[in-house]
Amino acid sequence: MLKNTEEFREPTVSTQPIFEGKVISLQVDTVSLPDGKTATREIVRHPGAAAVLALIDDKMLVVEQYRKPMEKFQVEIPAGKLDAGEDPMVAAARELEEETGYRAGKLRPLSAFYTSPGFADEKLYVYIAEELTLGESRPDEDEYLNVSAITFEEAQRYIQEERISDAKTVLAVYAWHIYRLTGEI
């Protein structure tokens, strides 16, 4: 059993704003440490994002898109960042329909996690979509993607091939695996 060691908290001595972008902002905080010294913490602020695990007839909806930071195409579950003040579940429903054309009659929380707790505050909310019906696909203007539905075996193979290699999608495939083993998700 872990104790909360209050003295390990890192009070801010000063904050230096570095960058304010469309998606992220960056600041460098100087913090004081338990031994009285100071250290710097490079911190990326992000509005958070929502993603959807959508299973249809034993297949998972995925989108393939180019990811500039890695200069690679990646196969991922539908996702997108939250608009200011937006409820993550609303964002999940919006992104699912925008990216795939499917509407979820029901969304249930699967997981929520910080992607990179060492340097970013991005929190990613993952939902399970139920009661799916086909609506109309409307990707964002500067978003070019390729929608498909893949089997569990394809998902496993894509992970081996690193066509699937992002945190939320790998996690979704693990959850799907547990679902196949237990019937629960």
Next chain:
Amino acid sequence: MLKNTEEFREPTVSTQPIFEGKVISLQVDTVSLPDGKTATREIVRHPGAAAVLALIDDKMLVVEQYRKPMEKFQVEIPAGKLDAGEDPMVAAARELEEETGYRAGKLRPLSAFYTSPGFADEKLYVYIAEELTLGESRPDEDEYLNVSAITFEEAQRYIQEERISDAKTVLAVYAWHIYRLTGEI
């Protein structure tokens, strides 16, 4: 089956360096889109990181530390960023011993994933530790943490309580769950 839609690639028109830090750097790329327009991509560069799922007598080794970006204490599997040019498996072994005092006789790859493919190139390599023996704990100078071993039930509860809420540790607990169900990891 997804096709690689080559035209969706995003060639760089120009790169603006913004920040060069101790842990991350930031740049803004202008890219050209399939329709001939341009868009900007905010890109965080990170050296990558390694993490370890270490099970001892049916308990998982975790460390609790303060995470400045979220201003919260977090319970996580042992992890740390790669030194320049460092093999991720070497980093995993190093971080495990530095943070917990345990040495792994053997490390096996469990997963590797990009934490935030929308804005960062950070890749996280997760290993499974085997043949653990107690060495000597030497945390980094400005790293204050609290080591423990938790049961599967505690891990599940910590996820509910959001004391565990980072991508690598949630993923490790999912992998542990699959291991408990199938005997394979």
